[in-house]
Amino acid sequence: MFAPNAQIWVDPLGLSGYTLRRSMERQGIFRPNSTWQTHHLIPEEVWKSHKNFFNRIGMKGRDSYPNGLYMPSDNDEATKCKRKFYHRGSHDNYSALIEKRIQRLEDKLDKGLITQQEAFDSVQRLQKVAKRFLSMTSKNPMRLN
Secondary structure: OOOOOHHHHHOOOOOOOHHHHHHHHHOOOOOOOOOOEEEEOOOHHHHHHOHHHHHHHOOOOOOOHHHEEEEOOOHHHHHHHOEOEEOOOOOHHHHHHHHHHHHHHHHHHHOOOOOHHHHHHHHHHHHHHHHHHHOOEOOOOEEOO
């Protein structure tokens, strides 16, 4: 078996976050500089696998500005800005954590344990918590993984 298409996997043109970045810019939220990357708080693959859930509870879309955060793209920039994390490509552990939280909410909604509004509010809280966590300060940055 051959390796996956590296051009798609690596996203050399940076198009993965382009739509999200444009959405953020329309709200007056601009990148600190051109080296920063746009990060989906609820990752694209998680959004895809739970698209029906997000539609059901009225979320606006994975590329809507509340789902975005600008992050430094390397250790040097993160050090200058005193950010704990920098964004450099995929982040399997982070994505798995968010996946687990979203699945838990979807299961609760399906069982009637929470309303659509409660699920919506919980997803928004998760986005805010993730944004605060990823914006933490530190003198020793690490790659988000």
